[in-house]
Amino acid sequence: MLKDLTSEKLIRLNIHARDWQDAIRQAAQPLVDHNKISISYVEDIIAGVIENGPYIVITKHVALPHARAEAGAKENAIGIATLSQPVAFGNEANDPVKYLFCLSATDNSRHLSALAELANLFEDKEFFKLLDTTKNKKDIIQYIKDKEEQ
Numbered sequence: 001m002l003k004d005l006t007s008e009k010l011i012r013l014n015i016h017a018r019d020w021q022d023a024i025r026q027a028a029q030p031l032v033d034h035n036k037i038s039i040s041y042v043e044d045i046i047a048g049v050i051e052n053g054p055y056i057v058i059t060k061h062v063a064l065p066h067a068r069a070e071a072g073a074k075e076n077a078i079g080i081a082t083l084s085q086p087v088a089f090g091n092e093a094n095d096p097v098k099y100l101f102c103l104s105a106t107d108n109s110r111h112l113s114a115l116a117e118l119a120n121l122f123e124d125k126e127f128f129k130l131l132d133t134t135k136n137k138k139d140i141i142q143y144i145k146d147k148e149e150q
Contacts, residue, residue: 002078002117003145008137009034010079020054020089020097021046024065027081027100036079037104038072045071045102049089057091059122066103077104078114080140082131099131117148 010030017023028042044067049056057063067073079102086096101118121127121144130143 001148002114002121003141003148005076005078005114006080006141006144008141010036010077011137011140012079012081013131013135013137014084015081016084017087020049020087023063023081023083023087023097023100024049024102027079028065028102031077031079031102031104034077036073036075036077038074041067041072041104044068054089054091054095057089057094057097060094061086061096061098061128062094062122063089063097063100064103065100066105069106069108073104073106075104076106076114078102078118080131099128117144121147 012027012030015023015026017026024045025042028037028045031037032039032042045056045065048067056065081100081102083098083100086098088095089097127143130139134140
């Protein structure tokens with residue numbers, strides 16, 4: 001479940017990012033700090049976007065930074081980050097990005113149900129309104145828990 005993969009310590013709100021690479025590095029930093037991913041994992045995310053284009057921008061204003069497990073995923077986890085100013089990633093249809101959900105997956109399947117829950121949240125305008133207005137990370141975790149119980 002999504003609530004099992006994220007926590008207050010993996011959330012960063014109102015990041016000031018210079019560009020898309022800086023946004024990824026800052027959004028991923030809590031996962032590095034809490035030993036969910038390695039620095040090489042973050043660099044692999046950026047290299048993947050440089051090589052393959054902005055495929056991690058998955059819907060309007062939302063990026064799902066991730067890399068292959070062998071790049072340095074240590075634990076399944078999802079970090080949540082918001083940007084104070086949206087940043088262009090080069091995805092014409094969905095730029096600029098304001099929300100980043102940094103994914104660490106140690107295999108190809110265990111995280112899929114959490115991703116399905118996350119995809120449902122991407123359809124929820126109230127979730128994004130909360131991300132835009134709250135200063136309290138607990139509110140985000142509580143919102144996720146409440147949604148899972150419905």
